[in-house]
Amino acid sequence: MKQRPLVLKVFLPILIILSAGGFWAGKQFIHSRLPGIEGTLTVPHVASETRIIRDRWGVPHIKAGSGDDAYFALGFTAAQDRLFQMELQRRLARGELAEILGPALLDVDKKFRTLMLRHRAEEYLARADRINPDALKFLDAFLNGINFFISRGPLPLEYTLLGTAPRPFTRLDVISMMGYVAYSFADGIKRDALYTILAARLSQADLDRIFPDYTKTNRVTVMQPQGVPPEQASSEPGTRDTTVAVPDDFTGFLASYQALLDKTAALCPPFTGSNSWVLAPERSTNGHALLANDPHIGIANPGVWYEAHVKYPGYENYGYHLPLLPFPMLAHNTTKAWAITMFENDDLDLYAETFHPADPSLVQFKGKWVRINTIEETIRIKGEDDITHIIRVTPHGPVISDFLKGYTGPPVSVSWVYHKLDNPILDVVYDVGRANTMAAFRSAVSRLAAPGLNFSYIDHSGNIGWWAAGRLPIRPAHVSGKMIHDGSSGRDEYIGYLPFDRNPQMENPENGMIITANNLSTMTPIYPIGILTGYFRPDDRAARIYELLAERDKWDMAGLKKIQTDTRLFSGLVMTRAILDT
Numbered sequence: 001m002k003q004r005p006l007v008l009k010v011f012l013p014i015l016i017i018l019s020a021g022g023f024w025a026g027k028q029f030i031h032s033r034l035p036g037i038e039g040t041l042t043v044p045h046v047a048s049e050t051r052i053i054r055d056r057w058g059v060p061h062i063k064a065g066s067g068d069d070a071y072f073a074l075g076f077t078a079a080q081d082r083l084f085q086m087e088l089q090r091r092l093a094r095g096e097l098a099e100i101l102g103p104a105l106l107d108v109d110k111k112f113r114t115l116m117l118r119h120r121a122e123e124y125l126a127r128a129d130r131i132n133p134d135a136l137k138f139l140d141a142f143l144n145g146i147n148f149f150i151s152r153g154p155l156p157l158e159y160t161l162l163g164t165a166p167r168p169f170t171r172l173d174v175i176s177m178m179g180y181v182a183y184s185f186a187d188g189i190k191r192d193a194l195y196t197i198l199a200a201r202l203s204q205a206d207l208d209r210i211f212p213d214y215t216k217t218n219r220v221t222v223m224q225p226q227g228v229p230p231e232q233a234s235s236e237p238g239t240r241d242t243t244v245a246v247p248d249d250f251t252g253f254l255a256s257y258q259a260l261l262d263k264t265a266a267l268c269p270p271f272t273g274s275n276s277w278v279l280a281p282e283r284s285t286n287g288h289a290l291l292a293n294d295p296h297i298g299i300a301n302p303g304v305w306y307e308a309h310v311k312y313p314g315y316e317n318y319g320y321h322l323p324l325l326p327f328p329m330l331a332h333n334t335t336k337a338w339a340i341t342m343f344e345n346d347d348l349d350l351y352a353e354t355f356h357p358a359d360p361s362l363v364q365f366k367g368k369w370v371r372i373n374t375i376e377e378t379i380r381i382k383g384e385d386d387i388t389h390i391i392r393v394t395p396h397g398p399v400i401s402d403f404l405k406g407y408t409g410p411p412v413s414v415s416w417v418y419h420k421l422d423n424p425i426l427d428v429v430y431d432v433g434r435a436n437t438m439a440a441f442r443s444a445v446s447r448l449a450a451p452g453l454n455f456s457y458i459d460h461s462g463n464i465g466w467w468a469a470g471r472l473p474i475r476p477a478h479v480s481g482k483m484i485h486d487g488s489s490g491r492d493e494y495i496g497y498l499p500f501d502r503n504p505q506m507e508n509p510e511n512g513m514i515i516t517a518n519n520l521s522t523m524t525p526i527y528p529i530g531i532l533t534g535y536f537r538p539d540d541r542a543a544r545i546y547e548l549l550a551e552r553d554k555w556d557m558a559g560l561k562k563i564q565t566d567t568r569l570f571s572g573l574v575m576t577r578a579i580l581d582t
Contacts, residue, residue: 035080035154045072045144052077061309067134068141070312071326075145078306082323083149084158085302087166089324090173092268093180094118099380100164106387108267109379110403111260114391117179119375120419121172135327135430136171142326143169169324177324178425180268182418185451187535188348188481189400189414190261193254196484211482218539222454222466223504223522225515225546250484252407257400269298273518274341275541275564276454277549280512281462285556289458292560293330293339295320317433327429336459338432338441341516343452343468345534347417349475351396351487352410365395366490396487412484416450417471421497423449438463438507445469446500452534454516466514467505468521472498474528481533495528502526513549517541540570 037054048065050073055061060077064070078086091097095113097105128136147168159165183189199207212218219227273296284290297304308328309318319331330339356362362369373393378386392399396415401407417423424447431444438459445455445467452470457463474495475481485492504521506514518537525531548563549555 035149037080043072043148045141045148057307059307059309062311064312067138067312067315070310070315071138071141072145072148074308074310074321074326075142075147076149077145077308078142078321078323079146079149082302082306083146083166084156086146086169086173086323087158088267089177089180089322090169092264093176094173095377095379097267098382100162100382102382103384105263106379106381107260107403107405108263110389111264111400112180113377113379113389114398114400114403115179115183115414116375116391116393116398116419117183118172118176120179121175124175124423124425125171131424132427132430135426138430139171139174139326139426143171143174174324175426177322179418181322182423182425182451185342185453186348186416186418187344188346188350189257191535192350192482192484193250193257193412195482197250197254199483212538218519218543219523220539220543220546221520221522222468222514222516222542223506223524225511225513225542227543250407250409250412253401253404253409253412256404256406260404265298269300269304273537275515275517275545276339276341276456277513277515277545278339278456278458278464278466279549279555280464280508283512283549283554285554288460289462289464290555290557290560291332291337291339291456291458292564293341293456294564295330295340315434319433325429327426327433329429331433334460335436336441336457338458339456341454341456342518343454343470343521343534344518344536345452345468345470345472345532346481347450347452347470347473349396349415349473349481350400350484351394351413351415351492352484353394353396353399353413354488355411363394364488366493367488370395394487413487415494417473417497418450421449421471438465441465442467442505442507454521456514456516463508464512464514465505465507466516468503469500470503471500472503472527472532474498475533477530498527504532515542515545515549517545538571543570544568 046064046069048069050062050064050069052073053061053063058081060074062070062073062077064073087100088097091100092108093112095109095111095118098109124131150166150168155165195207195211198210202210221227274294275296276291276293278292279290281287281289295305304322305320306323307320310316316333317328317331318333319328321328331337354364356364356369359369361371361374363372364370375391375393377389377391379389380386390402392402392411394413396413397419399411399413401409401412428444428448432441432455435441435444438457438461441455441457442465445453446469448469449471452468452472455467455469457465457467474497476492476495479485479492504524504526517539519539519542520534520536521532523531544566545563548566
């Protein structure tokens with residue numbers, strides 16, 4: 001006991017020295033993993049002098065002598081800033097997370113393998129002759145920039161901690177990730193099971209309280225910003241005779257799938273919500289059209305968007321990119337600006353399938369037994385043996401319930417516009433950045449099948465426009481789109497798809513403004529059977545933006561910034577009164 005102080009006196013300084021030395025060494029190691037952002041590089045892939053200047057926020061401003069050089073530089077800077085984020089994104093979309101993160105991510109891999117995002121990307125890239133050759137060329141230059149950074153390092157610390165190294169990035173990685181973006185907008189896969197469960201237990205009145213049909217109570221739409229009086233409202237989807245096609249309990253499906261949604265969101269924040277508005281020149285103090293946009297994206301570090309300014313002869317855009325995509329999703333330059341928000345259209349449905357009791361390779365479709373496709377894939381798992389994952393594909397689409405833990409009900413498949421129709425996503429994002437007229441911009445967005453997006457637009461000629469882009473399935477009159485449908489009879493199948501010209505849209509409206517806030521686009525019937533269906537958000541935000549913009553005739557940028565930070569919520573006031581009255 002008496003010797004303990006002596007022991008402490010001897011070893012405590014040693015421990016302090018070792019701890020300090022370890023801290024210093026750790027700090028030095030971490031700093032050694034940071035990319036160099038100053039100096040000059042001689043790169044064999046770059047033919048012209050290319051400058052990358054980072055502003056005080058770290059945003060790269062790239063100026064090059066050609067598009068090839070500019071996109072190489074963009075890929076290089078994106079890799080400097082976001083390489084491991086891009087690693088997670090491509091592996092998430094392709095179902096390859098367990099290979100580096102272990103068995104805890106196996107269920108997420110099974111989910112995205114089953115959604116067949118990689119398969120759809122392979123089909124798209126296999127028809128490269130139908131893709132704009134310049135879009136592919138610049139995509140390849142961007143990938144070369146990423147891979148050049150990988151080859152010279154230093155690699156982010158995460159790779160060292162995981163004991164792995166990145167393989168080269170490919171076209172397939174990029175297009176697969178765009179499939180994840182489309183998936184994250186598809187609310188039907190998240191909500192239809194809950195609606196079906198409650199519809200079997202509640203009255204229509206109670207169901208409407210839980211799932212308010214925003215065409216009933218919230219009538220501020222994009223095309224009617226002042227609202228439509230109730231007596232003028234059109235026939236609504238909620239008034240249809242919707243019944244539960246399959247009465248089985250889907251609680252296990254919902255619980256298991258929701259757990260996967262939460263795990264996925266922790267890896268790659270979802271794309272949700274957003275506001276935008278545009279004002280015509282007569283509504284601005286400087287006589288030019290104005291545009292505002294605030295995409296609502298899940299909070300993450302690093303952020304979902306990658307901000308960059310790219311300029312080369314014949315092209316310039318300051319915009320916001322997905323880190324794995326070289327072309328901006330929203331941007332501006334000296335001639336135009338555009339914004340995006342979620343359209344909230346319903347482009348995905350779930351079907352309860354009936355398989356043959358004696359032959360699991362047959363499924364009932366339109367009253368007949370038809371053969372399914374079966375796909376076998378190998379999933380690599382860190383620290384464990386590989387496993388074989390089987391995907392069953394019915395005429396509707398892949399069976400999403402096969403891998404869900406705790407679900408014992410009928411197999412559920414996914415019918416999704418993204419799987420069904422041509423979707424030249426690379427051409428769309430490439431062409432909107434180069435469109436030099438409103439007509440050219442409209443033509444570019446008209447080709448989008450999924451995800452559904454509101455594109456708002458202004459240009460230096462004073463035009464303002466908005467187009468709800470994405471292909472809209474036409475359902476039978478009895479089908480709401482919010483249920484898990486019967487996959488066997490054929491009664492619940494799509495009738496067809498609406499042509500883009502029938503989608504909600506406006507160009508140069510008389511009131512000089514267009515507001516989108518994920519609310520319903522229009523009360524005007526656009527389908528042969530009625531108005532638009534979807535998972536539209538309440539019109540609080542759109543109504544408040546309209547109220548503020550209506551306060552004066554002309555606006556400047558300072559005034560619009562105040563609108564973007566406004567916090568008044570109409571529904572909050574209603575809820576407050578209801579609480580105080582109880």
